[in-house]
Amino acid sequence: MKFLQHQRPYFIPAICVLFLLTQSFAQYLSDKKNLDGGNTYYINSKTGNDAQSGLDPSQAWKTLGKVNNTHLQPGESLLFARNSIFTGQLKPVGSGNSEAPIVIGAYGTGDRPRLDAEGKYEATILLQNVEYYHVMDLEITNTGVQRRAGRKGIHLATSNFTAHNIHLDNLYIHDVNGSNVKSAGGGYGIHWSCSGSNARFDGLLIENCHLVRTDRNGITGWSDYCYPWWHWNPSTNVVIRNNLLEDIGGDGIVPIGTEGCMVEHNRLVGGRMRAQDYAAGIWPWGCKNTVIQYNEVSGMKGTKDGQAFDCDYECSGTIIQYNYSHDNEGGFLLVCAPSSSDYGCRDSIIRYNISQNDGAHSRIFHISGGSVLNTKIYNNTIYSDHNNILVKMDTWEGWPDRTSFYNNIFYVTGRAYNYWGEATRTLFENNVFNGTFVDAPENKNGMTDDPLLVDPGCGGEGFDSLDGYQLLENSPCIGAGKRIPNNGGQDFWGNPLNDNAPNIGAFAGDPVSGVDQKKINFNAPRELELLQNYPNPFNLRTTISYTIPIPSRVELMVYDIRGVKVKSIVDQVLNVGEYNTTFDASDLPSGAYLCKLTSGPVTKIRTMMFIK
Numbered sequence: 001m002k003f004l005q006h007q008r009p010y011f012i013p014a015i016c017v018l019f020l021l022t023q024s025f026a027q028y029l030s031d032k033k034n035l036d037g038g039n040t041y042y043i044n045s046k047t048g049n050d051a052q053s054g055l056d057p058s059q060a061w062k063t064l065g066k067v068n069n070t071h072l073q074p075g076e077s078l079l080f081a082r083n084s085i086f087t088g089q090l091k092p093v094g095s096g097n098s099e100a101p102i103v104i105g106a107y108g109t110g111d112r113p114r115l116d117a118e119g120k121y122e123a124t125i126l127l128q129n130v131e132y133y134h135v136m137d138l139e140i141t142n143t144g145v146q147r148r149a150g151r152k153g154i155h156l157a158t159s160n161f162t163a164h165n166i167h168l169d170n171l172y173i174h175d176v177n178g179s180n181v182k183s184a185g186g187g188y189g190i191h192w193s194c195s196g197s198n199a200r201f202d203g204l205l206i207e208n209c210h211l212v213r214t215d216r217n218g219i220t221g222w223s224d225y226c227y228p229w230w231h232w233n234p235s236t237n238v239v240i241r242n243n244l245l246e247d248i249g250g251d252g253i254v255p256i257g258t259e260g261c262m263v264e265h266n267r268l269v270g271g272r273m274r275a276q277d278y279a280a281g282i283w284p285w286g287c288k289n290t291v292i293q294y295n296e297v298s299g300m301k302g303t304k305d306g307q308a309f310d311c312d313y314e315c316s317g318t319i320i321q322y323n324y325s326h327d328n329e330g331g332f333l334l335v336c337a338p339s340s341s342d343y344g345c346r347d348s349i350i351r352y353n354i355s356q357n358d359g360a361h362s363r364i365f366h367i368s369g370g371s372v373l374n375t376k377i378y379n380n381t382i383y384s385d386h387n388n389i390l391v392k393m394d395t396w397e398g399w400p401d402r403t404s405f406y407n408n409i410f411y412v413t414g415r416a417y418n419y420w421g422e423a424t425r426t427l428f429e430n431n432v433f434n435g436t437f438v439d440a441p442e443n444k445n446g447m448t449d450d451p452l453l454v455d456p457g458c459g460g461e462g463f464d465s466l467d468g469y470q471l472l473e474n475s476p477c478i479g480a481g482k483r484i485p486n487n488g489g490q491d492f493w494g495n496p497l498n499d500n501a502p503n504i505g506a507f508a509g510d511p512v513s514g515v516d517q518k519k520i521n522f523n524a525p526r527e528l529e530l531l532q533n534y535p536n537p538f539n540l541r542t543t544i545s546y547t548i549p550i551p552s553r554v555e556l557m558v559y560d561i562r563g564v565k566v567k568s569i570v571d572q573v574l575n576v577g578e579y580n581t582t583f584d585a586s587d588l589p590s591g592a593y594l595c596k597l598t599s600g601p602v603t604k605i606r607t608m609m610f611i612k
Contacts, residue, residue, distance in 0.1 A: 002036060002073050003288055006323060007470040008152075009111060009456075010361055013501065014112070016056075025329070025471075028399040029204070030516070031207070031215050035078075037075050038073055038074060038075030038076035038077065038102075039055060039073075039077075040053070040055070040061075040076070040102060041055065041059070041061065041067070041070070041076070041077065041078050041079070041087070041154070041495070042054055042055070042056065042059070042078040042079050042081065042467045043060055043061045043063075043064075043066075043067060043078065043079070043080050043081065043084070043113075044057070044060035044061075044062065044081035044084055045062060045081070045084035045085055045086050045113075045563065046081070046083075046084055047060065047061030047062035047081075047481070048061050048063075048081075048191055049061070049062055050062050050063055050066040051067070051376070052097045052324075052521070053183045054066070055516055056193065057076065057081075057107065057108075057233060058582065060081065063086070063088070063280065064087075064089065064090050064115070064433050065088065067090065067092065068089075068090070068091050068092065068093065069493055070092075070093070071093050071094045071480055072092055072093060072094035072095075072096070072102050073094060073104050073347075073470065074096045074097045074100035074101070074102065074132070074336070075099075075100030075101075075102070076094075076102055076103075077095065077104070077105070077600075078092065078102075078103070078104045078105075078298070079103075079104075079105055079106060079107040080104075080105070080106055080107070080113035080115075080138065081106070081108050081113060081158045082106050082107065082108040082109055082111055082112060082440050083106060083108070083110040083111050083113075083114045084114070085113075085114045085116060086113065086114065086115050086116070087116050087117070087118055087505055087611060088117065088118075088120070088121065088410045088519070089117055089120075089121040089123065089124060089125070089126060089603070090104075090115055090125045090126070090460055091125075091126045091127075091128065091431045091611045092104070092123065092127065092133075092472065093130075094129065094130065095130045095132055096131070096133060096165075097131075097132055098132065098164070098165065099560075100132075100133070101132040101133060101134050101165065101167070101289040101562065102130075102132060102133050102370050102590060103133075103134045103136075103463070103584070104133065104134070104135045104136070104138070105134075105135075105136045105137045105138070106137040106138065106599060107550070110140070111577040112137055112138055112139040112172060113137075113138055113139065113142075114138075114139040114141065115138055115139065115140050115141075116140075116141050116142070116143075117141075118142070118144070119142060119143055119144020119145060119148065119177070119367045121142070121153065122148075122151060122152060122155065123152040123153070123154060123239055124140045124141065124142045124152070124153055124154065125138075125140060125153070125154045125155070125193075126155050126157065127154075127155070127156050127157070127163075127166065128156075128157045128158075128159075128164070128481060129157070129158055129159060129161045129471055130163065130294055131162075131164045131165075132165045132166040132167075132546070133165060133166050134169065134561060134562070135154075135167070135168050135169070135171065136165075136167075136169040136170045136171065136555075137169075137170050137314060138171050138173075139171075139172045139173075139174075139176045140153045140154060140171060140172070140173045140174075141173070141174050141176065142177075142363070143175045143176070143177050144177060146265055147177045147178060147179050147187070147215070148177075148178060148180070148187070148288065148387055149177065149179040149184045149185030149186065149187065150177060150179075150185040150186070150187065151176055151177065151178035151179075151187045151188075151439070152178070152188045152189070152190075152191050153173040153176045153188065153189045153190060153211075153214060154168065154171070154173065154189070154190045154191070154406055155188075155191050155192075155395075156190075156192040156193070156201070156204070157192070157193050157195070158192075158193070158194055158195070158199045158200070158201065158245075158485055159195040159347065159449045160196035160197070160198045160199050161196075161197050161198065161603060162198070162199070162200055162201070162202055163198055163200075163201050163501065164201075164203050165202075165203035165205075165562065165564060166192075166201065166204050166205070167205045167207075167542050167546070167562060168190065168205070168206045168207070168209060169205075169208055169248070170208045170209065170211070171208075171209045171210070171216060171406050171433075172206075172209070172210045172212075173189045173190065173209060173210070173211045174210075174211075174212040175212070175214075175216070175294045175502055176188070176189055176213070176214040178214075178215050178216055178249075178270065179215070179216060179276045179422075180215050180216045180249045180250060180275040180276070181216070181275075181276075181277065182216065182250065182275070182277045182279075182309050183277070184577055186216040186217055187215045187216045187217065187252065188217050188218075188219075189211040189217065189218050189219060189220070189245075189400040190206060190209070190211070190219045190220075191219075191220050191221070191222070191492075192204060192218075192220075192221045192222070192235070193221070193223070194220045194222065194225070194226075194233075194235065194300075196224060197224070197225055197233060197291070197509075197556070198233065199223065199224070199225075199233070199588065200233050200234065200235045200257075201235040201236075201238065202222065202235065202236050202283060203236075203237045203260055204235060204237070204238045204239070204467075204587075205238075205239045205241075205563045206219060206240045207239070207240070207241045207242045207243065207563075207592070208239075208241065208242045208243065208605070209243045209244075210243070210244045210245075210246075211243065211245045211246070211248070211249045212245075212246045212247055213246075213248075213249075214245075214248060214249065214600040215248075215249030215250070215274060215275075215564055216249040216250035216251070216272075216274075216275055216279075217248065217250050217251045217252070217254065218245040218248045218251065218253055218342055219240055219243065219252070219253045219254070220251065220253070220254040220255075220256065220522070221235070221238075221254070221256040221257060221258065222257065222466070223235065223256060223257030223286070223410070223450075225257065225289075226256050226285070226286030226314070226341045227258030227286055227314055227343065227493065228286065228288060228314060228315075228316065229314075229342045229343045229344070230342070233256055234257055234258050234259035234287070234288065235258045235261075236258070236259055236260060236346060236425075236542075237260070237508030238258045238260075238261040238262070239261070239262045239264075240253055240255070240261070240262070240263045240264075240266065240562070241262065241263070241264045241265045241266065242264075242265045242266065242603065242605065243266045243267070243528070244266070244267045244269075245266070245268045245269070245271075246268075246269045246270055247270045247273055248271045248272075248273060249272075249273055249274040249275050250271070250272055250275035250277070250279035251271065251272075251275075251279045251280060251283070252268040252271045252279075252280075252281045252282055252297070253266060253268070253281070253282045253283075254282075254284070254285060255282055255284050255285075255287055255290060255497050256286050256287065257286050257287065258282070258284070258287045258288075258290065259287065259288045259289060259313065259325070260288070260289045260290075260291075261284065261287060261289075261291070262289045262290075262291050262293075263282055263291070263292045263293075263295065264291070264292070264294045264295065264455075264528035265292045265295065265603050266282070266295045266296075267295070267296045267297075268281050268282065268295070268297045268298070268299075268300075269298055269299055269310075270298075270299040270300075270301070270445040271297070271299065271300045271301070272300055272301045272302050272304075272305075272330075273301055273302035273379065275391055275573070276304070276532050278304045278305045278335060278404055278443075279300075279302075279304070279306070280299060280306065280308070280309070280310040280330070281297040281298065281300050281305045281306055281307065281308040281309060281310075281325075281361055282295055282308070282309055282310070283309065283310030283312050283334075284311075284312060284315050284318055285312045285313070285314060285315065286315065286318055286553030287314075287315050287318070288315070288316050289316070289317040289318075290315070290317070290318045290319070290321075291311060291316070291321070292319065292320045292321070292323065293319070293320075293322045293323060293550075293601075294322050294323065294463075294602075294603070295322045295323045295324075296323070296324045296325075296326075296461075296462065297309065297323070297324075297325050297328060298325070298326045298327045298328060298461075298465065299327060299328065299386075300328035300329060301330075302329055302330060302515070302525045303329060303330050303336055303362045304330070305330050305357075306328060306330020306331065306354075306362070307328060307330045307331045307332060307334040307366065308323070308325035308331075308332055308333070308358065309323065309325065309332065309333050309350075309482070310333070310334040310336070310358075311333075311334070311335045311338070311345050311348040311350075311375070312345060313336060313337030313338065313341040313343070313344060313345045313371065314337075314338060314341060314342075314343045314344075315337075315343070315345050315346075315348075315561070316343070316344075316346045316347050317346075317347050317348075317502075318345075318347075318348045318353075319348075319351075319488075320333070320348070320349075320350045320353065321349070321350070321352050321353065321488060322348070322352050322353065322427060322492055322601050323350045323353045323354075324353070324356075324374070324459070324463055324601070325353065325354070325355045325356070326355070326356040326357055326358065326367065326459055327356070327358065328358045328359070329359070329360055329361075329362060330358075330359065330363075330366075330493070331359035331362055331363050331364045331365065331366055332353075332355035332358040332359065332364050332365065332382070333350060333355075333364070333365050333366070333377075334366045334367075334368070335348055335350075335366075335368070335375050335400070335403075336366070336367070336368045336369045336370055336372065336396060337365045337369040337370075337371040337372050337396070338370060338371065338396040338397040338398070338447075339369065339370030339371050339396070339397035339398035340371075340397055341369070341371045342367075343371075344369075344371030344372065345369070345371065345372045345373070345375075346371075346372075346373040346374055347373070347374050347375075348374075348375045348376070348387075349376050349378075349436075350375070350378075350380065351376075351377070351378050351379050351380065351487070351488060352372070352379050352380065352490075352491055352492045352506045353380045353381075353492070353506065354380070354382075354469055354492060355380065355381070355382045355383065355384075355467055355505055356383045356384075356457065356459040357383065357384055357385060357386060357457075358384070359384070359386065359388045359389070360386045360388060361386065361387070362388055362389065363388060363390070363391070363392040364382060364384060364388065364389065364390050364391070364392045365377070365388035365390065365391070365392065366392050366394060367391070367393050367394065367400045367403055367423070368392075368393075368394035368395065368396045368400065368477075369394075369395075369396035369397065369398065369399075369400060369509070370395070370396065370398015370399060370400075370474065371396050372400035372401070372403070373400075373401055373402055374401075374402045374548045375400070375403045375404070376404050376406070377403070377404065377405045377406070377408065377505075378406035378407045378408065378482075378484055378487075379406070379407045379481070379484075379487075379491070379504070379506055380408045380409070380439050380505075380506060381408070381409045381411070381453075381469050381504060381505045381506040381507070382408065382409065382410050382411065383456050383457055383459075383469075384412045384413070384416065385412070385413045385457060385500045386414050387412055387414040387415045387416075388411060388414070388416065388417070388435055388442075389416070389417045389418065389419060390412070390416040390417065390437065391405075391418050391419070391420075391441075392418075392419045393419060393420050393421045393423035393426065394421065394423060395422070395426060396476075397456040399421055399422045399423045399424060400423045400424075400575060401424045401425055401476045402424070402425045402427075403423065403425070403426045403427070404426075404427045404428075404429075405426075405428045405429075405431055406425070406428075406429050406430055406431070406481070406482045406484060406501070406505045406506070407429075407430050407431065407481040407482055407503070407505070408431045408432070408505070409431070409432045409434070409451050409453075409455055409477065409504055409505040410431060410433050410434065410435070410437075410508075411430060411432070411434045411435060411451060411453065412434070412436065412437070412451050413435060413457075413507070414435075414436070415435075415436045415437075415438065415440045415466075415518050416435060416436065416437045416438070416525060417439065418437065418438065418439040418440060418441065420439070420441070421437070426441070427444075428441045428442065428443045428444065428446065429445055429447045429482050430443075430444070430446055430480065430481050430482040430504060431441070431446045431448065431504070431506055432447055432448070432449065432451045432476075432477060432505070433446065433447075434446050434448060434449065434451055440558075445480075445482065447476060447480070447561065449476045449480045451471065451475055451476065451477045451504070451505060452471060452472040452474060452475035452476070452477070452587045453468065453469055453470070453471065453472070453505075453526040454467065454468045454469070454470050454471070454512050455467075455468025456468065456469065462602045463600075463602050464497070464527050464528075464602065466492075467550070469492075469505075469506065469507060470493070470507045470509065470511070470512055471503065471505065471507050471512065471513055473511040473512065473513050474511075474515075475511060477503050477505050478503055478506035478511060479498070479501035479502070479503065480503070480504050481501075481502035481503050481504045482502070483500070483502060484502070484513055485554070487499070487502075488537070489509075490553070491503075491507055491508035491509065492506040492600070492601060493507065493550070493552060493600045493601070494508070494552045494553045494599065494600030494601070495508045495509035495510075495584070495600075496553075497551070501612075510610075522595065527547075527602075528546075528548065528549055528593065528597065528599045528602045528604055529546060529604065530544075530545075530546045530597040530604035530605070530606055531544075531545040531546065531605060532606055533545075533595060533608050535581065536608055536609055537608075537609035537611050538585075538608065538609070538610060539610075540584065540585060540586045540612070541580070541582055541584050541585070541586070542579070542583050542585075542608060542610075543581070543582055543583075543589040544556065544569070544581050544582075544583055544595060544605075544606075545578065545579065546578075546579055547577070547578050547579070547582045547595050548575070548576055548577055548578075548579065548599060549576060549599075550576060550599075550600075551573065551585075552573065552574070552600045553573050553599070553600075553605055554571075554572065554573070554597070554598070554599050554600045555568070555569035555571050555596075555597070555598040555599075556568075556569040556595070556596070556597050556598075556610035557595075557596045557598075558582065558583065558593050558594065558595055558596075559568065559593065559596060560591065560593055560594075561591055561592050561593070561596040562587075563593075565593075567583070567588075569581055569583060583595070583608070585610045588610065589612075590610055590611050591610060592607060592608070592609055593608045593609075593610060593611075594606075594607060594608075595607075
């Protein structure tokens with residue numbers, strides 16, 4: 001894949017209800033002067049007047065132009081009235097600081113405030129050479145009469161400047177009609193760019209956003225110095241999590257020029273919907289040590305790539321783990337780098353993922369190129385009811401070298417072909433090949449037995465549909481795996497690994513007995529649930545209630561408005577049941593806090609308001 005050139009309803013509550021801060025919070029900001037001594041400015045497209053002070057809802061401003069001509073100070077806030085529509089571009093001036101970020105959000109009740117560039121500006125929101133911003137609770141769109149290359153919903157741009165702590169939260173971004181041609185400049189829902197040798201981001205958090213029909217791409221980055229072998233100046237502390245992307249023209253999520261980027265708990269439903277060139281779901285380019293985990297990708301179209309995940313070139317140390325991929329026409333995984341790549345694609349790890357019915361009439365694994373080196377693929381569970389290619393080793397100015405497949409379950413009900421070409425040092429050990437395979441590889445210590453999965457092919461929408469990929473008590477996969485060091489420590493469901501006698505496949509927990517299997521109703525709701533804390537808002541203490549559907553390690557954490565963890569409430573293995581716990585905030589300042597519950601691959605989030 002060449003680099004970029006310039007819940008369904010079940011998922012919505014986890015991200016779109018997050019941080020719907022109502023008028024009470026707006027009033028709280030006003031009363032407290034944003035907790036930092038800064039002004040809160042109100043903007044209302046229906047009743048506002050730019051000649052007014054803007055310091056009270058009754059004295060609201062009216063236009064984006066007024067906002068853009070105001071130099072904001074640390075700790076100040078811009079609050080747009082709900083049920084308002086603002087046309088043009090929002091381009092704020094001034095930066096916050098580490099103690100007092102600038103907040104852009106909403107006040108009142110009703111629909112989110114809508115910002116619409118109407119295709120007249122390249123980006124609806126442009127944050128250029130500013131830092132310490134928290135942007136939340138807005139609707140953003142940018143549709144022109146004709147498609148335009150480079151059109152964006154949000155553009156975060158830095159030029160020879162290190163931008164710290166930009167936080168995008170609970171934004172609805174839709175109908176951005178950029179070009180669907182990558183080489184022409186594409187188009188973006190959210191895009192960050194670094195221009196110049198000293199340009200980068202340190203602390204970029206994109207979370208809880210909903211992107212629909214953004215062409216060409218969903219969430220992407222760029223840097224002039226994103227080549228690890230040449231003046232490497234990566235962005236750091238980049239986190240992209242809990243976002244829902246639907247009906248995306250081309251690529252879904254593509255970090256570029258980052259080190260240690262985390263991409264987790266995102267849902268992509270439908271990618272490469274209109275682009276005719278190469279595109280995939282989630283993939284890094286020009287990055288080191290990217291972690292891609294707990295994401296669900298489905299509905300990628302076509303076979304010009306079209307995979308859910310990709311370890312692309314100019315990358316090293318990419319880890320793809322604990323993800324669910326299904327019904328992607330181009331397959332589950334691409335690993336690629338041509339021989340002409342100076343850095344290649346090296347030391348990639350793909351582990352503890354579940355793939356179901358990927359690569360219809362194409363391939364599930366596609367590994368291509370002469371500088372693809374040392375790829376490790378282990379403990380994945382792969383199910384397919386298609387006739388397709390399981391593994392395609394391919395040439396791109398040369399052939400891959402040192403690709404290892406360990407402890408994987410390959411379960412097919414159709415016919416699976418393989419193509420090895422001239423790839424060197426491709427190794428299979430301790431895998432299960434169950435079904436009909438053409439040109440199957442030598443599989444040291446492997447087997448062809450039925451792995452005795454509880455309910456293979458059970459997967460639907462969401463991680464909660466996947467318990468059928470656990471193992472029955474008589475499974476030959478139990479304890480039959482190869483020992484692998486530095487294996488991540490847990491399986492797909494969050495169960496600890498047995499390092500002395502590992503299982504084959506993505507499951508390492510207690511096997512399901514025959515009696516238990518009969519009791520399982522795979523259509524019944526069995527979801528992790530985090531209830532709203534009570535009371536809320538609260539003073540000093542509040543009760544948090546949650547439900548655990550399966551025995552698992554549970555983490556209940558509290559974060560401040562900037563995404564910094566302030567307290568760990570629960571971090572232990574819990575049995576099935578309902579739980580209540582008390583959160584004591586007496587040692588914390590007043591403000592909004594995030595309560596995050598994690599069990600295995602599933603995360604739930606609620607917002608709490610603490611007022612002393």
